[in-house]
Each structure stands twice: as structure tokens, then as C-alpha cells.
Amino acid sequence: MMHKEHNIISVSGGKDSTALLLLAVEREAENLQAVFADTGNEHDLTYEYVRYLEEATRVPIRWVRADFAGRIAGKKEYVLAKWAGKGVPQADIDRAAAALVPTGNPFLDLCIWKGRFPSTMAAFCSAELKRDPIVKQVQTPILAAGDDVRSWQGVRRDESLKRRFLLELEQVIVKHPGELWNYRPILDWTAEDAFAMHRKHGIKHNPLYEMGMGRVGCMPCINCRKDELLEISRRFPEAIDRIREWEAAVASASKRQAATFFAMANNGDSVTPARAMAISNIDAVVEWSLTSRGGKQFDLVRAMDDGLLCSSIYGLCE
Numbered sequence: 001m002m003h004k005e006h007n008i009i010s011v012s013g014g015k016d017s018t019a020l021l022l023l024a025v026e027r028e029a030e031n032l033q034a035v036f037a038d039t040g041n042e043h044d045l046t047y048e049y050v051r052y053l054e055e056a057t058r059v060p061i062r063w064v065r066a067d068f069a070g071r072i073a074g075k076k077e078y079v080l081a082k083w084a085g086k087g088v089p090q091a092d093i094d095r096a097a098a099a100l101v102p103t104g105n106p107f108l109d110l111c112i113w114k115g116r117f118p119s120t121m122a123a124f125c126s127a128e129l130k131r132d133p134i135v136k137q138v139q140t141p142i143l144a145a146g147d148d149v150r151s152w153q154g155v156r157r158d159e160s161l162k163r164r165f166l167l168e169l170e171q172v173i174v175k176h177p178g179e180l181w182n183y184r185p186i187l188d189w190t191a192e193d194a195f196a197m198h199r200k201h202g203i204k205h206n207p208l209y210e211m212g213m214g215r216v217g218c219m220p221c222i223n224c225r226k227d228e229l230l231e232i233s234r235r236f237p238e239a240i241d242r243i244r245e246w247e248a249a250v251a252s253a254s255k256r257q258a259a260t261f262f263a264m265a266n267n268g269d270s271v272t273p274a275r276a277m278a279i280s281n282i283d284a285v286v287e288w289s290l291t292s293r294g295g296k297q298f299d300l301v302r303a304m305d306d307g308l309l310c311s312s313i314y315g316l317c318e
């Protein structure tokens with residue numbers, strides 16, 4: 001029996017996934033379904049843009065969100081049952097247990113559960129907030145019902161070494177009756193090709209590109225460049241205010257009582273968690289973003305200087 005094929009496009013609000021959606025429309029891909037994984041850390045302009053895209057292309061875009069309520073409850077139980085045995089003072093146990101409460105915001109809840117923010121070295125955010133909800137909520141039911149999924153991924157070879165050697169079409173082994181195929185039709189496109197696709201279809205691009213953002217996604221992304229962070233702090237100070245509140249919430253839920261959005265200091269015994277938090281919290285990093293290359297620098301967050309690309313090969317984050 002022939003399996004029915006479903007073409008699933010992950011839309012992020014960025015130029016590549018928009019170009020991908022337009023390509024799928026152009027090719028009249030059958031059973032086309034667009035999906036937007038809402039991290040809870042997007043700019044309002046991106047939310048507006050995704051709604052605009054749905055209206056302009058007439059392709060329904062399904063929104064999915066990760067839910068960490070169960071895992072936060074499990075962590076709270078663990079903290080109450082085990083931390084005392086590990087020598088954690090009762091006051092710290094009480095503080096963490098009181099902070100282990102889901103907020104309904106996927107990004108914040110992920111960090112409350114983990115007791116830390118993701119980092120360039122431990123970029124669990126893309127998988128937890130984007131890949132897994134799409135796999136679980138959208139792809140798995142189709143595959144389990146015996147239909148096939150062609151998962152379109154908006155990755156380009158010129159973005160990174162990791163992406164350079166990807167195949168255009170690749171079957172993923174799954175434990176379901178249906179087949180899952182990764183499809184990367186814009187591998188050899190340039191960024192300009194992606195913008196040209198917008199113009200060809202009379203579709204606007206995300207306005208954030210005209211506001212100093214090199215990529216569109218979380219606001220800010222853990223991988224954002226120094227100059228992007230500076231732009232964000234100038235144009236969207238409310239995004240910095242939000243991160244400041246999140247740092248306090250995640251620190252309360254963590255054993256170290258410290259958590260910073262950008263990679264925290266880890267340069268020796270002399271730096272206590274409190275000191276590390278003081279020198280690499282969001283305000284300190286924004287202050288650093290104001291410095292020129294020759295100015296005062298925070299070694300601890302130097303990795304941001306080059307604006308590392310999300311290492312995910314799925315193209316879920318730009």
C-alpha cells in the first residue's frame with residue numbers, strides 16, 4: 001500500500017524558512033503543513049510576522065510550544081527528597097523548591113527545570129524548544145498512523161562547516177510504520193537568494209532584519225553577536241528587562257544560586273557563583289557590548305564576539 005506523504009515546513013520567521021515555505025508553495029507540495037515552534041523568547045515583531053506569513057501565503061501555520069510542567073514537578077520532588085543528603089542547606093532547598101514552579105513560558109520553564117540557561121557549548125534550547133515539540137506534536141502522529149513525512153529544513157551550506165556536507169535528501173530511521181525524510185532544497189542558496197525568493201512572491205521579510213539583527217529568532221539568542229546585543233539593548237530594552245527577571249528566577253531554582261543568560265564565568269576557583277553572576281549578568285554583558293574592541297572586555301563572554309551560529313543542523317534557528 002502506498003503511503004501518503006506530508007510535507008512539513010518549520011517556519012521560524014527568518015528569511016531561510018520563509019523562502020523554504022514559498023518554495024513549497026511554488027512546487028505545490030502535497031499535504032503541506034507549516035509549523036512554528038514558539039520558544040516564548042521571540043520578539044513581538046516575529047510573532048506578528050508569522051501571522052502575516054500565514055495570511056499572505058494562505059498556508060495555515062500551526063503553533064506548537066514545549067511544556068515543562070511535568071519535568072519541573074519531578075525536579076522539585078528530587079530537590080526535596082535528595083538535596084539534603086547531598087549536603088545542601090535547608091534554606092537553599094526551600095528557596096529552590098519555591099522557585100520550581102512552571103510559568104507557562106517554554107524558554108523560562110526549560111531553564112527553571114535545568115537550573116541554568118543554555119550556552120554555545122550546551123545549546124539544548126533548539127532541540128528542547130523547537131525540534132522536540134515539532135517531532136512529538138506534529139510528525140509522530142502522522143508517522144504512527146502510517147503516513148510519510150518529508151521534513152523541509154531551511155539550511156544553507158555557506159552558513160557553517162557542519163552544514164556544508166549535508167545531503168539534500170536523507171531518510172531518518174524511525175520506529176513507526178511511516179517513513180521520515182529530511183529534505184534540504186535550499187542547501188546551495190545564498191542569503192541573497194532567500195531574500196530574492198521573498199521579492200519574487202511579493203512577500204515582506206521580517207522587519208527585524210532592518211533593525212540591526214543578523215538573525216531572527218530568540219530575542220536575544222544565546223549566540224547573538226556583540227553588535228546585535230547592543231542593538232537589542234538600544235531598540236528593545238524590554239527584552240533586556242525580561243532577561244534580567246529570568247536570570248533571577250533561574251538563579252533561585254539552581255543549586256548554585258547563580259544563572260546568567262550568557263555563558264557564566266568558569267575561570268578558576270577564585271570566582272564564586274555570586275561573583276560570577278555579578279560579572280556576567282545581562283546588565284554586565286550589555287555594558288560590555290558598549291565597548292569597542294580595544295575597550296574594556298569581559299573575557300568570559302568573548303565567544304559572543306564572533307556571533308556563533310546555532311549548531312543545529314535542522315535549520316530551526318537561524
Ligand code: SF4
Binds near residue numbers: 118218220222223310
Ligand atoms: S534562537 Fe538561539 S536561544 Fe533560541 S532556541 Fe535557537 S539557539 Fe537557542
